[in-house]
Amino acid sequence: MQKEMAEFIHERIKIEEEYAKNLSKLSLSPLAAQEEGTLGEAWTQLKKSLHDEAEVHLKFSNKLHSEVEKPLLSFRGDNFKKDLKKYDHHIADLRKQLASRFASVEKARKALADRQKDLEVKTQQLEIKLSNKHEEDIKKARRKSTQAGDDLMRCVDLYNQTQCKWFEEMVTTSMELEKLEVERIEWIQQHLRQYTTLRHETDMFNQSMVEPVDQLLQNVDPAKDRELWVKENKTGDVRPVDMDL
C-alpha cells in the first residue's frame, strides 16, 4: 500500500514542479516593466514574488521527494517479502505435520477398534467350545489389542506435541506479523504527517513571499510618482513671462 502512496506523492511532486516552472517563467515577463517610481518598485517586487513562490513550491517538491516519497518507497524491501514467505512456509509445514499426525491418530483409533472387535469375537467363540488352540488365539488377540491401544496413545501423544508446537509458533508468528503491521501503519502515519507539515510550511513560506510586495504597495506614493511624471512631461517647467518693450 505504501508503494502506491509513494506513487501518489510522486504525481504530486510532478504537479508542483510544473507549477513552479510556470510561475518562474512568468516572473521573468517584461510586461509593464516601464512602470516607474514607487509603483514601479512594487510592481517589480510583485513579479519577483512569483519567482519566490516558485522556489517555495520547488522546495516543497524536493522535500516531498526526500522526506515522504523515498521513505515510503524504501520501506521494507525484497528481504522483507522473503522473511514473510519464510514465516508462511514454516507455519504451513507445521500445519501439514499436524494434519498427518491427526490422520495417524484416526488410523490408530480404527486399528484399536478392529483389534478389540477381534478379541471380543474370539472370546465368544471360546465360550462355545473350549480348546487349547482357542486360548492361544485369545491371548494373541489380547496382546494385539493392547499393542493397538499403546499405538493410539503414542499417536495421540505425537499429535499433542505437534499441536502444542504449532500453537506456540503460530502465536509467535502472529504476534510478529501483528507487530510488523503496527510498524507499517506507524511508518506511513509518520510520513503522511511529514507531508502535512511540509504543506503547512509551504503555505507559511508563500505568505512571507507576498509580504515584501505588500510593503512596497503600502509605500506607493502617488504624489511622489506624480513628480516623476511632471519631470518627464515638463508640466512643472518655468512658464514664459510677460514681454517688456
Next chain:
Amino acid sequence: MQKEMAEFIHERIKIEEEYAKNLSKLSLSPLAAQEEGTLGEAWTQLKKSLHDEAEVHLKFSNKLHSEVEKPLLSFRGDNFKKDLKKYDHHIADLRKQLASRFASVEKARKALADRQKDLEVKTQQLEIKLSNKHEEDIKKARRKSTQAGDDLMRCVDLYNQTQCKWFEEMVTTSMELEKLEVERIEWIQQHLRQYTTLRHETDMFNQSMVEPVDQLLQNVDPAKDRELWVKENKTGDVRPVDMDL
C-alpha cells in the same frame, strides 16, 4: 501600463487553473484505495484535500479575474484617450498661436528699428543741406517711426494676452493631467493590493484544507487497525485444543 499588468495577471490565472486541474485530477486517483481502518480514513482525506486545494486555487483565479484583471483592463476606455488627445490639441493650438504672435513681435521690432534708422539718416541729411523737401521727408519718417512703435506695442500686447491665456490653460491642463496620473497610480495600487489580499486568502484557505488531514492522521490508531488485520488474517482465532483419548 495597467493593460500590461492585466495581461500579466491573466497569465497567472492560467497557471492557477492548470495547477487546480492537475490537483483535482490527482485527487481522484485510486492509488492505495484499499488501505483500511483509521489509516485508510486519513489517506482518503489526504486525497480529498487535493481537491479542496484545487478549489482554493480555482477560487483564487476566479477572483483574480473579476477583482484584479477586469478592473485593470477596464480602467479608462477609449473615451479617455480621446479626451487626452483633445487636451493635447488644445494646448498645441495655443502654443502655435503664441509662436506666431512672438514672430509678429520680432517683425514689428525690426520694422521699428528700420524706421528709426531711416529717421536718423534723414535728420543727418537735414543738417548738411536744409530744404523744404527734406523737412517733409523727416516729418514723414518720424510719422512712420511712431506708427512702427505703435505696431510693436500692439504686437507685444497681443503676445502677452496669448501668453497669459496659454499659461492659464497650461496650468489647468497640467493639473488635470497630474490628477489623472495620481488617479491611475491609486487605481493600480488598489488592485495590486487586492492581488496580495487574495494571495493571503489563498494561503489561509490552503492551510485549512490540510487541517482535516492532520486531524485524521492524529487519530490513526495502529492498535485499532491491527485488530482489522487480525480479523482478516484470522491470527486471533480459537486455537485447536489438546486431544483426549
